[in-house]
Amino acid sequence: MQHTVYDFNSVVKKNNGSIPLTYQKFLSLVSDVQVKDIIQISKGVSDECKASDYDSQGYDIPSLEEFGVNESELSECKYPGGESEGLKRLDVYMAKKQWVCNFEKPKSSPNSIEPSTTVLSPYISHGCLSAKLFYHKLKQVENGSKHTLPPVSLMGQLMWREFYYTAGSGTENFDKMVGNSVCTQIPWKKNDAHLKAWAEGKTGYPFVDAIMRQLKQEGWIHHLARHMVACFLTRGDLWISWEEGAKVFEDFLLDYDWSLNAGNWMWLSASAFFYKYYRVYSPVAFGKKTDKDGLYIRKYVPELKKYPSEFIYEPWKAPKGVQKTAGCVIGEGYPNRIVDHDKVHKDNIQKMNSAYKVNKEKKAMKRPRQ
């Protein structure tokens, strides 16, 4: 039994003992692997395996009340747990043949009010939904029809998961920078005030704050929303270690997964797998592409609800009068920006540049010419 579609040990073996460092390389390694059918378990627990008190309620999952949680104080549960819910969700999406066959991840929206991707991740991460079952259902839906391809297709998404599992399983200290052979060493700085502002959704950048608040409230945010806030915390704006961000994600993501979280954080911080560090997300421009009027911001940062669309992504630019009319003065009802993106992101590109230089020199030292 395994948690992945492919056996990552044999993938690594096939690659002469080292992990594939690119997605395309990974795909080529698994291209001729026949994925076995899933095992159907239809029977219940057989009688001889049942303890004498099998039917007693003593082994039931404790209720929220027993954990000391007052259910009425919780916000709506958007993604209820369990296998039945996971299978139901899988069925809903697999029934949309057109949608699956046209799926292109980079074109999906990070800030739609309802998720633009499947949100199967919490179920897959918790073992409520088998990655192999997802694989076979997807093959079935794609079969015979024209469809998009990895990396952008829905199947491609599942392959990203396989890719990161392979990398994570074959790399020491994969969830850290130090001692991690695939991770570029970058001199991140500690800044507890900035880290706290980021984690609480109080950076003063409405799009970033909306995403962090959705994460806290609902436990799931879109992949590109993760890009936005991960870039902002690390190489884009705050220059704080990706490990700090990963810890916050671990606390709040319903779909938290050791390999996927660490791997994607390294990607976003241009520490591994992705290297074009001058591609920096703008907290003002990025969200506008898919949500010009900032409806998403208005939902998760309600103090800005009444702002005109012109200023919803950069409320500090609104004249005082407009701020007052909208019922929220910047610096009082909503925080001032903790950094100036236009300035710091340029400085940070320079810092990335020198970090890469140092790394290159170190690598050259380690492997002198034979």
Place this chain on the structure above:
DNA sequence: CATTATGTTGCGAAA
């Protein structure tokens, strides 16, 4: 060994 093609998903100014 050197060279070259490729890479999920940036942005903003210039042409």
Place this chain on the structure above:
DNA sequence: GTTTCGCAACATAAT
């Protein structure tokens, strides 16, 4: 309005 280029050159895999 659309395409191209700068950021300043990235790493990896293939040849």
